[in-house]
Amino acid sequence: MDTLSLLEGLGPESFSNDADRYAAKEAARKLLYKLESPFERSWSLCIETSVLVAGIQVCQDLGIWSKWADKCKESETATQTLDDILAMCNSKADPNLLRRLLRHISALYVIEETDVDTWKPTPFSLALGDKTSYVDQTIQCGLDHNIPCGVNLVKFLAKNQYQEPVDRFKFDNYRDLFGDDFFDYCQKNPGAGGSFIGLMKALNLNKMDWTEVYDTKKLLSEVEISNGQPVFVDMGGAHGRDTNRLLAKHPELGQDALIVQDLPDVLALHTQEKLDGRIKRMPHDFFSTQPVLGARAYFFHVVLHDWSDVDCGRILGKVKDAMTKGYSKLLICEVVLPPKGATSFMTTLDLQMMNSTSGFERTEEHWRKLLQNIGFRVVGISTHIGAMESVIEAEIA
Numbered sequence: 001m002d003t004l005s006l007l008e009g010l011g012p013e014s015f016s017n018d019a020d021r022y023a024a025k026e027a028a029r030k031l032l033y034k035l036e037s038p039f040e041r042s043w044s045l046c047i048e049t050s051v052l053v054a055g056i057q058v059c060q061d062l063g064i065w066s067k068w069a070d071k072c073k074e075s076e077t078a079t080q081t082l083d084d085i086l087a088m089c090n091s092k093a094d095p096n097l098l099r100r101l102l103r104h105i106s107a108l109y110v111i112e113e114t115d116v117d118t119w120k121p122t123p124f125s126l127a128l129g130d131k132t133s134y135v136d137q138t139i140q141c142g143l144d145h146n147i148p149c150g151v152n153l154v155k156f157l158a159k160n161q162y163q164e165p166v167d168r169f170k171f172d173n174y175r176d177l178f179g180d181d182f183f184d185y186c187q188k189n190p191g192a193g194g195s196f197i198g199l200m201k202a203l204n205l206n207k208m209d210w211t212e213v214y215d216t217k218k219l220l221s222e223v224e225i226s227n228g229q230p231v232f233v234d235m236g237g238a239h240g241r242d243t244n245r246l247l248a249k250h251p252e253l254g255q256d257a258l259i260v261q262d263l264p265d266v267l268a269l270h271t272q273e274k275l276d277g278r279i280k281r282m283p284h285d286f287f288s289t290q291p292v293l294g295a296r297a298y299f300f301h302v303v304l305h306d307w308s309d310v311d312c313g314r315i316l317g318k319v320k321d322a323m324t325k326g327y328s329k330l331l332i333c334e335v336v337l338p339p340k341g342a343t344s345f346m347t348t349l350d351l352q353m354m355n356s357t358s359g360f361e362r363t364e365e366h367w368r369k370l371l372q373n374i375g376f377r378v379v380g381i382s383t384h385i386g387a388m389e390s391v392i393e394a395e396i397a
């Protein structure tokens with residue numbers, strides 16, 4: 001078989017597990033970067049992609065992706081003509097406008113052109129139409145926050161003499177662009193707040209279950225389950241999926257044991273998914289006194305990277321006041337930056353934090369120093385070959 005046919009014949013089913021598929025995807029990306037000329041790369045980065053994202057979102061706004069996905073569930077024929085697609089639209093659209101958008105997004109493999117003015121979906125376009133995947137929210141979040149912030153960041157850094165933005169109250173890219181800092185803006189603009197939480201749901205679905213990274217059995221072995229005591233507090237827990245995962249692993253956990261805390265608007269507007277009745281949703285601002293005392297674990301998943309060391313000190317100081325020394329644990333599920341060889345997932349998160357919250361990812365040394373300064377002792381850092389984040393376990397020193 002020639003090389004091109006061999007490459008085109010590969011698919012997710014060619015790999016026996018997801019780690020191998022991911023490794024092959026990264027190899028293909030490296031290959032693409034080697035094969036494309038410098039001009040092709042710059043063209044693809046900015047010129048092709050800006051209108052690709054716009055095209056995908058216009059189809060989203062017109063309701064095309066969800067209608068198309070529904071049609072596929074109902075019938076065998078996924079292939080649709082331009083007229084069929086026009087009929088899916090929730091508002092009137094110019095046929096030639098739609099044709100031009102569809103032509104571009106099919107030239108870039110979002111859908112597949114099968115004939116004149118005729119296309120069939122791909123797993124990606126079907127996922128865009130499947131609300132449970134939150135892939136649509138990943139695009140929406142990018143348009144609401146990440147892309148405009150990335151454009152602003154260039155001028156913002158120049159304007160601030162290339163100082164590192166690490167304290168949002170001093171100077172902050174998001175506030176420079178939108179007039180408010182990230183979480184204030186999200187509270188005032190529920191649409192933008194919703195797409196951010198949507199991205200968090202997508203990320204959470206696509207990351208390794210934290211209970212596979214960290215030994216929850218050991219954590220719970222010293223807990224008296226039936227005493228009605230709070231066991232686990234998921235702070236900035238939003239959707240509560242991490243708490244659900246703990247419960248799925250330990251169904252013996254009872255009423256009042258599990259609490260998901262977040263800002264009131266996030267719990268009221270953006271996290272309506274049904275949680276097990278044993279999980280309590282509790283509005284709580286983590287800069288104020290922690291009302292749940294003496295839990296076995298206070299858990300933060302991709303929360304502290306939003307905040308400066310000073311703010312982490314304020315947040316964790318409140319947690320420390322609620323903890324029982326010698327019993328309560330602080331669990332931090334975050335990227336621990338390696339000195340060398342950070343993955344693109346890690347570097348993306350790091351710079352997206354700069355983009356939107358003046359936050360950042362931390363090295364192991366940084367985490368240890370930060371926690372030590374607040375009066376904690378790191379007990380262990382759990383990692384897993386398939387996980388992008390580690391779980392840092394700490395207790396009161």
Ligand SMILES: Nc1ncnc2c1ncn2[C@@H]1O[C@H](CSCC[C@H]([NH3+])C(=O)O)[C@@H](O)[C@H]1O
Nearest residue numbers: 200236237238262263266284285286301302
């Ligand atoms: N002051 C605050 N008090 C409580 N939660 C907050 C505060 N500021 C931001 N948050 C929440 O912190 C979370 C950061 S995003 C992380 C969400 C979740 N733990 C996950 O892993 O997917 C968001 O849900 C924010 O609403």
